[in-house]
Amino acid sequence: MKKALLAVAFTVSATFSFAQGKASTKPSLQLVRNATLILEYGGHKILVDPMLSAKGAIESWGGVERNPTVDLKMPVAEITKDLDLVLVTHTHADHFDEAASKLLPKSIELINQPADKDFFTKEGFTNATALEDNRTWQNLSIHRVEAQHGTGEILKMMGKTSGYVLKAKNQPTIYVVGDAIWTEEIKKNIKTFQPDYIIVNSGGAAVKGYEQSPILMEEVQTMALIKESGKAKVIAVHMDALDHCRTTRASLRKKADELKISRKKLLIPQDGETIAL
Structure with missing residues (x-):
């Protein structure tokens, strides 16, 4: 009897310890490459904008070299292992490529913008949700917000893009801006959601032939966002991986240093x- 009671006590203790460990797991962000991120958030592993192709597998967009211009730093199996959710801001190949469509389980939970609903149906994803505004998923609150992927004629070519704001109890609020230039809408989103x-995406990308109309924030626009960012820490990605991105980590840091x-x-x-969040 004594042994049985000890066994039960150990099991309860172990279960409690595991639950405590799970609950106390600190959120983090890992940059995979370009805009592909792994978020450990609210006890979930979330993959954002998966571009999983090997170096040079995709056509050139800037007339310089094929994309992506660098290899992944980790095995694809490590990226896709034990995923709980995939978030996709839009379906340009540098945010959801053919490799991602082939490698991700078709039954994976996936959240996308309404403009991409037909795309994911065609690709055979059976558990994809086109998010109009916001929803509760598990213990998370996920808000979709608009993003503007350029101006004028180039914006018409780029099409719709979105961002997401993630909230959860005892977790920092995260604003994934998505592919966008700096706009009043983003400024309003920062004031509304007060992200931590x-x-x-600070790559300063430009399409060949439209070099004067960037489709992503570059150094100056990123600094404008930082000026309006309030308490938030800003994490800049989408650099040094594609041939049409003209802003580099080095040029962005240089501009930030100039402005102290x-x-x-x-x-x-x-x-x-x-990065631990």
């Missing part, structure tokens, strides 16, 4: 690097 972290923006305020991770 803003993830911004601290490295605690603006974080610029390397591929494969993990």
Whole structure:
């Protein structure tokens, strides 16, 4: 009897310890490459904008070289293992490529913008949700917000893009801006959601023939966002991986240093690097 009671006590203790460990897991962000992120958030592993192709597998967009221009720093199996959710801001190949469509389980929970509903149906994803505004998923609150992928004629070519704001109890609020230029709408979103972290695609990308109309924030626009970011730390990604991105980690840091923006305020991770949130 004594042994049985001890066994039960150990089981309860072990279960409690595991639950405590699970609950106390700290959130983190890992930059895989470009805008592909792994978020450990609210006890879930979330993959954002998976571009999983090998170096050079996709056509050139800037007339320089094929994309992506660098290899992944980790095995694809490590990226896709034990995923709970995939978030897709839009379906350009640098955010959801053919490799991702083939490698991800078709039954994976996936949240996308309404403009991409037919795309994911065609690709055979059976558990994809086109998010109009916001929803509760598990213990998370997920809000979709608009993003503007350029101006004028180039915006018509780029089509619809979105961002997401993630909230959860005892977790920092995260604003994934998505592919966007700096706009009043983003400024309003920052004021509305008061994020603790803003993830911004700062590659300064431009389509060949439209070099004067960037489709992503570059150095100057990223600094404008930082000026309006309030308490948030800004994490800049989408650099040094595609041939049409003209802003580099080095040029972005140089501009930040000129304006005396601290490295605690603006974080610029390397591929494969993990940031504790």
